[in-house]
Amino acid sequence: MHLSDLWFIAxxxxxxxxxxxxxxxxxxxxxxxxxxxxxxxxxxxxxAIGPVWDGNEVWLLxxxxxxxxxxxxxxxxxxxxxxxxxLIVLVALILRGVAFEFRGKRESARWRxxxxxxxxxxxLIPAIxxxxxxxxxxxxxxxxxxxxxxxxxxxxxxxxxxxxxxxTVTLFTLHGxxxxxxxxxxxxxxRAAGLAWxxxxxxxxxxxxxxxxxxxxxxxxGHGGSTGAASxxxxxxxxxxxxxxxxxxxxxxxxxxxxxTAIAIVATTxxxxxxxxxxxxxxxxxxxxxxxxxxxxxAGQTLALMxxxxxxxxxxxxxxxxxxxxxxxxxxIAPPPAEAPAADRSVASS
Amino acid sequence: xxxxxxxxxxxxxxxxxxxxxxxxxxxxxxxVAGFEAAWLRTGHERWLRLTKFYGTLFLINFALGVVTGIVxxxxxxxxxxxxxxxxxxxxxxxxxxxxxxxxxxxSTFLGLWIFGWDKLPARLHNACMWTVAVGTTLSAYFxxxxxxxxxxxxxxxxxxxxxxxxxxxxxxxLFNPAQLAGFPHVIxxxxxxxxxxxxxxxxxxxxxxxxxxxxxxxxxxxxIAAFRSAVKAGGITxxxxxxxxxxxxxxxxxLFTTRYQPMKMASAEALYHTAKPAPFSLxxxxxxxxxxxxxxxxxxxxxxxxxxxxxxxxxxxxxxLQAHYSQVYGPGSYIPVVPxxxxxxxxxxxxxxxxxxxxxxxxxxxxxxxxxRYRWLAWPVIALPLLPLAxxxxxxxxxxxxxxxxxxxxxxxxxxxxxANSAGEVLASMxxxxxxxxxxxxxESGLLLKYIKAGLPAEPEPGEAGGPAETAALVY
Numbered sequence: 170m171h172l173s174d175l176w177f178i179a180x181x182x183x184x185x186x187x188x189x190x191x192x193x194x195x196x197x198x199x200x201x202x203x204x205x206x207x208x209x210x211x212x213x214x215x216x217a218i219g220p221v222w223d224g225n226e227v228w229l230l231x232x233x234x235x236x237x238x239x240x241x242x243x244x245x246x247x248x249x250x251x252x253x254x255x256l257i258v259l260v261a262l263i264l265r266g267v268a269f270e271f272r273g274k275r276e277s278a279r280w281r282x283x284x285x286x287x288x289x290x291x292x293l294i295p296a297i298x299x300x301x302x303x304x305x306x307x308x309x310x311x312x313x314x315x316x317x318x319x320x321x322x323x324x325x326x327x328x329x330x331x332x333x334x335x336x337t338v339t340l341f342t343l344h345g346x347x348x349x350x351x352x353x354x355x356x357x358x359x360r361a362a363g364l365a366w367x368x369x370x371x372x373x374x375x376x377x378x379x380x381x382x383x384x385x386x387x388x389x390x391g392h393g394g395s396t397g398a399a400s401x402x403x404x405x406x407x408x409x410x411x412x413x414x415x416x417x418x419x420x421x422x423x424x425x426x427x428x429x430t431a432i433a434i435v436a437t438t439x440x441x442x443x444x445x446x447x448x449x450x451x452x453x454x455x456x457x458x459x460x461x462x463x464x465x466x467x468a469g470q471t472l473a474l475m476x477x478x479x480x481x482x483x484x485x486x487x488x489x490x491x492x493x494x495x496x497x498x499x500x501x502i503a504p505p506p507a508e509a510p511a512a513d514r515s516v517a518s519s
Numbered sequence: 520x521x522x523x524x525x526x527x528x529x530x531x532x533x534x535x536x537x538x539x540x541x542x543x544x545x546x547x548x549x550x551v552a553g554f555e556a557a558w559l560r561t562g563h564e565r566w567l568r569l570t571k572f573y574g575t576l577f578l579i580n581f582a583l584g585v586v587t588g589i590v591x592x593x594x595x596x597x598x599x600x601x602x603x604x605x606x607x608x609x610x611x612x613x614x615x616x617x618x619x620x621x622x623x624x625x626s627t628f629l630g631l632w633i634f635g636w637d638k639l640p641a642r643l644h645n646a647c648m649w650t651v652a653v654g655t656t657l658s659a660y661f662x663x664x665x666x667x668x669x670x671x672x673x674x675x676x677x678x679x680x681x682x683x684x685x686x687x688x689x690x691x692x693l694f695n696p697a698q699l700a701g702f703p704h705v706i707x708x709x710x711x712x713x714x715x716x717x718x719x720x721x722x723x724x725x726x727x728x729x730x731x732x733x734x735x736x737x738x739x740x741x742x743i744a745a746f747r748s749a750v751k752a753g754g755i756t757x758x759x760x761x762x763x764x765x766x767x768x769x770x771x772x773x774l775f776t777t778r779y780q781p782m783k784m785a786s787a788e789a790l791y792h793t794a795k796p797a798p799f800s801l802x803x804x805x806x807x808x809x810x811x812x813x814x815x816x817x818x819x820x821x822x823x824x825x826x827x828x829x830x831x832x833x834x835x836x837x838x839x840l841q842a843h844y845s846q847v848y849g850p851g852s853y854i855p856v857v858p859x860x861x862x863x864x865x866x867x868x869x870x871x872x873x874x875x876x877x878x879x880x881x882x883x884x885x886x887x888x889x890x891x892r893y894r895w896l897a898w899p900v901i902a903l904p905l906l907p908l909a910x911x912x913x914x915x916x917x918x919x920x921x922x923x924x925x926x927x928x929x930x931x932x933x934x935x936x937x938x939a940n941s942a943g944e945v946l947a948s949m950x951x952x953x954x955x956x957x958x959x960x961x962x963e964s965g966l967l968l969k970y971i972k973a974g975l976p977a978e979p980e981p982g983e984a985g986g987p988a989e990t991a992a993l994v995y
Contacts, residue, residue, distance in 0.1 A: 216993045220634040223585065223626035230622055233592050234615035241607020241683075248596025248603075249938040255593055256948045260955060263586040267959065270582035273995050274966050317600070317939040467608040468678070468685040478616055486623045493627055496638055501993075 172476060173466035176239035177449070179479060181442035183235055185435045187228035188299070188337075189344075192434055194222045196345015198265065198292025199338070201285055204349065204360055208278070209503055211285060215269065217352045217501045222269060224490055226262070238475055242316060242465035243449045250310055250318030250450075251302055254325060258295050265291025296341045297334040301325065303441055304333030304379070307387045309451035312458050319454070329382055336379035339372035340411075340437070344430040347414065351423040354500050362418055365426070369415030376411060376433070380404040380440055388444040389451075400443035407436035522945055523937045526598040529949040531919075533590050535912050536956050540584030542911055545659060545706065546713020547577040548652035550756060555645045565745035568975045573717060573749070578633065579966050583959060585626070590952065592618075598945065602926055602936030608685045609675050609692060610665050617661035624654030633994055659709070660702055667698035669927050670918070671779045677930075684930065697779060700771045707763035708871075708914070712907035714757030715874050719903035720971050721749035722881050726897045729890040742975055743889050754882040757907075761875035768868075769825075776826040780928060782840045783921030786857045787864040788822055789815070790836045796823040797834035800861075809857030848929070855923040863917040871910035877903045 197218050205211035218225075236244040248255060264287040272284035308329050311320040346368055349361035384401055414429020445451075449465050452458035466472065520528070551574050558566035592614065595603050603611075631639065632647040639647070668674075674691030675684040686692070724746045728739065776784035785791075789803035791812055799821030804814045823832045835843075837854055844853035877899045884891040926933040 212993050212995065215995045216634075219995045220630035221627075222630075224623060224630055226589075227618060227622040227626050230589065230592055231615065231618040233596075234611065234618040237592075237595065237603065237607055238611030238615040241604050241611055244596045244607060244611070245600035245603035245938075248593060249598075249600040249940055252597050252938075252940050252944050253947070255597055256951060259590050259593060260951060262589055263955065263959075266586035266589075267582045267962075269995055270578055271962065271966065274579070275969070315939075467611070470686045470689075471608045471612055474612060474686070474689050475615060478619065482619050486619065486627075490623070490627055493631055496631060497634065 171462075172469060172472035173239070173462045174447075175476065176235070176466065176472055177442070177446060177462050180232060180235055180239065181438060183228055183232035184442075185438040187225070187232055188341075188434045188438055189431050190221070190225035190228060192296075192341040192344045193348035194218045194225055194345070195292040195296040195341040196343065197349060198288045198345075199296060199342050200345055200349065200361070200364070201289050201292075204346075204357060204364065205285075206356075208281060210357060211281075212273070213353055213357060213501050213503045214349060215272070215288070217349060219269065220497045221490075221493060223266075224493065226266070235475070235479075239467055239472060240449060240460075240462075240465040241467060243460055246312060246316045246318065246460055246465075247306070247450055250312070250320075251305075251325070253322050254298050254302060258298050261291045261294040261298075263291075265295075293338065296338040300333035300335065300337030300379075301330045303337075304330030306450060307333075307383055307441060307445055309453040309459075311454050312450065312452035312460070313454060314458055316450075316452075316458065316460055329379075329387070332375065332379045332382065335375040336372075336437075339368060339375045340430070340434060343368045343372040343415070344427075344434060347418055347423070347427045347430050350418065351427050352500055354502055357503070358500075362421070362423070365418040366415065369411075369418065373408075373411055373415065376437060377408050380407060380437065383441065383444050389446060389448055396443050396446050400440050403436045403440035403443060407433045407440055410436060520942070520946075522940060522942045523934055525942055525945040525949055526937050527933065529598065529945060529952065530594060531916075532949070532953055533587065533594065533956070534919075535915060536960075537584070537587040537591055538911055538915060539908055540580050540587065541659070542705075542709035542712035542907070543580045543716060544577070544584045545652075545655040545709040546711075546756070546760070547573065547580070547716070548648065548655050549710070550713055550717055550752065551577050552645065552648035552652050553752065555648060559641055559645055564978055565741065565748055568745055568978065569749055571976045572970075572974070573720075575970050576716075576720070576967060579963060579970065581629065583963055587956070597948075598938050598940070599926075599936050600938040602931065605683050605931050605936065606668075606927060608683060609668060609672075612686065612689070613661040613664040613668075613692070617658050621654045621658035621661060625651050625658065628654065656706065659705060663702050663705060664693055664695065664698055667695045667701050668692055670701075670775075670922060671695060671697035672927055672930055684927075696774065697771075700767055700774055704764060704767035704771055707760045707767060708907065708911055710760030711757050711764055711871065711874065712760075712911060714753045714755070714760055715878055715907045716904040717753030718750050718757055718878050718881050719753075719900050721746040721753060722891065722896065722900035722903070723971070724974060725750065725885065725891050726900060729894075740889075741978065745975055747885055747889070750881055750885055754878045757878040758875060758882070761871065761878070764871065773826060773828065776834065780922060781835045782837065782844070782853060783855065783860065783918070784826065785835060785837045785840060786855050786860040786921055787917060788826075788834075789857060789861045790822065790834060791838050792836040793833060793839040794822075794836060795833040796820040796831050797826070797836075798822055799825065803861060805858060807858075809854075809859075809861075851924070853924060855921050860917055860921040863913040863920070867910050867913035867917055870906050870913065874903060874906035874910065877906070 197214055201211055201214055205214050268284040268287040268291060272281055272288070305325050308327065310318060311324065313319050343365060346361045346365040350358050350365060353361065384404055388397055388400060410429045411433035414426045414433060417429055418426035447462045448459050449462060450460040551570055554566050554570040554573065558570060628647045628650040632644065632651065635644050635647060672684070673695050674686065674688035676687045678685050725743065728743055772784060775781070789800045789805065789812060790797055796819070798817035798819045801816040801818060803812050805812045820830045822834055824830045826832070826834050837857065841853055845851070880893070880896065881891070881900060881903070884893050884896055922928055924932050924934070926936040
């Protein structure tokens with residue numbers, strides 16, 4: 170195996186880590202207007218992800234940086250091709266990021282309502298657009314001989330990619346609901362579990378449909394052998410663990426259901442990357458214009474350096490992030506109702 | 520404007536904006552960690568109250584630093600894709616390492632610090648903030664490795680077949696001489712910035728207390744004692760930062776004048792013709808495009824000394840360098856916009872020195888007596904936190920515009936690095952980001968002022984570390 174193959178796997182791992190971790194952050198944000206009753210209820214939800222959301226988001230930055238270092242041609246073509254969608258994602262992530270810190274800094278109900286809206290939209294939009302982006306990567310985009318994008322914004326809005334967006338947003342929302350059931354108590358815990366069942370059905374349909382479409386139509390041609398079989402196997406694992414996670418939630422097994430949705434997200438990401446391999450960004454203009462693991466990668470010296478750095482520091486990151494989750498392992502307990510300011514009631518009902 | 524101009528403006532706006540928050544984050548992380556350590560060591564409540572007070576300001580600032588940083592990482596690929604292809608082998612590595620080594624540390628341990636007041640032992644809690652501080656410094660190191668390589672490329676080989684630069688020696692990139700001079704300069708600037716903020720805010724409270732003749736008893740006395748400690752800690756930090764900034768700035772100036780980028784330094788000094796010895800420009804007014812001087816006041820020989828350490832040395836001038844570069848790199852202009860480089864250089868130094876001076880007077884003013892002695896200090900201390908922010912911005916504007924027309928010095932011109940996107944797309948993103956950043960600046964300033972005015976948090980009950988457990992569990 171070439172180092173460039175190893176780095177293709179590493180980037181798949183980073184995206185999988187990002188989707189598993191930020192996935193439930195996005196889910197919690199999306200469910201904020203649905204499950205958050207009153208200021209106190211919404212605060213419980215936000216604080217359930219409060220200590221970890223920022224660390225979770227670094228998985229995205231590491232995936233981006235690693236793509237830049239290991240596959241400069243992939244990074245350059247993909248980021249310039251998805252210019253406007255990425256701008257929208259950036260605006261969403263900016264609003265969401267400051268919302269966490271700013272929301273509680275003033276007492277005004279209107280102030281908090283606005284930041285809650287920012288948190289909601291800032292979670293919803295990237296949750297959709299990451300799926301749309303991955304759909305377009307799998308499907309291929311019009312790239313010319315110089316690997317520059319020749320389509321426009323609307324080229325990216327095709328049925329397959331939009332189904333990808335539906336798949337990620339339902340998966341992440343389900344993951345968030347399951348996470349809330351695991352991390353909260355009382356009424357919120359009960360309602361989150363109840364909602365997980367209904368979102369679960371949508372996630373199974375959208376996620377299953379997207380994976381089936383991928384395996385049927387958008388797997389790398391000529392690589393039907395080992396990676397093709399692996400992709401199908403991972404898609405099947407995703408489907409089984411997703412259904413299992415939903416059923417476990419129904420049965421009140423909260424830890425098991427969270428493990429199920431987490432494995433489903435990892436397996437889905439794995440299925441997509443194995444279906445993509447050995448391409449990294451196919452061209453719909455001509456197969457010769459495809460960006461591949463081979464022609465997009467950095468030279469050996471850079472990849473060797475990055476391998477050493479990642480081998481040392483990625484386990485360290487996993488260790489201390491894991492420790493953080495252990496420190497904050499207890500369920501979040503809602504403050505007594507008297508804590509909620511009276512002025513907030515009107516916002517809760519609107 | 521074309522794609523190139525729009526992309527340059529967008530990168531300039533977003534980068535200068537991002538770097539308003541970065542130095543505060545880096546310097547304040549150390550100061551807040553230091554305040555908490557002082558509380559653990561002495562047991563004095565005032566250090567805990569300062570930790571919480573400045574910790575809140577730190578967090579409000581940190582939020583914007585983080586979110587604007589994401590834009591920075593993305594726009595290399597979005598707006599500068601030709602550049603990304605050309606340099607990714609080398610430039611991408613420190614960026615990836617920055618995320619893996621530094622961003623994870625900062626964000627994870629800051630989460631632990633914010634939410635861990637009642638969950639972690641006190642010393643471990645403090646260690647979390649020290650870890651954040653180390654993380655921010657590592658982050659600065661790696662991003663400056665990337666920038667230093669653009670200023671002075673080392674440790675690479677050119678692959679003519681693929682028309683890209685490839686890594687040949689990472690240690691050379693990591694310990695680039697431009698980096699070894701630039702990194703301490705930037706970090707010292709961060710300490711000047713954060714020290715000035717801590718001092719300015721504390722002095723403002725002391726000046727306000729001075730205005731109100733009668734305090735309301737013991738709380739007021741306790742507050743004054745706490746803010747006096749903050750003025751001392753912040754003032755000494757700011758002055759130490761200023762001294763190191765000046766020393767490392769001098770080293771950088773010599774390095775770039777004599778070896779790496781003589782054109783940048785010649786522009787910064789508005790030295791048009793090679794001179795031996797070279798005079799220092801006190802004031803140069805040139806034509807609008809900076810092509811030649813119209814009026815100059817100079818001090819003889821001083822520039823030779825500043826640039827080389829020798830009163831008689833030759834310093835190369837803009838016109839002579841232009842002729843030289845045309846021969847080496849082919850026809851074209853190799854001159855940056857001289858007035859921008861010249862004035863941003865002078866403003867960086869002047870504004871930075873002014874901040875150090877105000878910090879020094881602030882320290883002097885509380886030497887005797889509980890409250891500052893000079894009434895006229897009221898306005899200067901309000902300006903104090905803002906001056907280093909301006910100096911930082913001028914410094915980056917000077918060094919980045921001074922490198923033009925190069926994106927990677929001697930290797931790749933800025934015009935060759937831009938993406939093939941449409942001008943409409945880049946115009947849209949520039950407008951959206953500028954408007955968003957503007958709105959957030961207003962909100963951020965409002966919040967900072969609110970928490971600055973609110974003053975120190977109430978003194979905790981004896982035996983209680985961080986207030987009621989509920990507020991500690993639901994921070995946001």
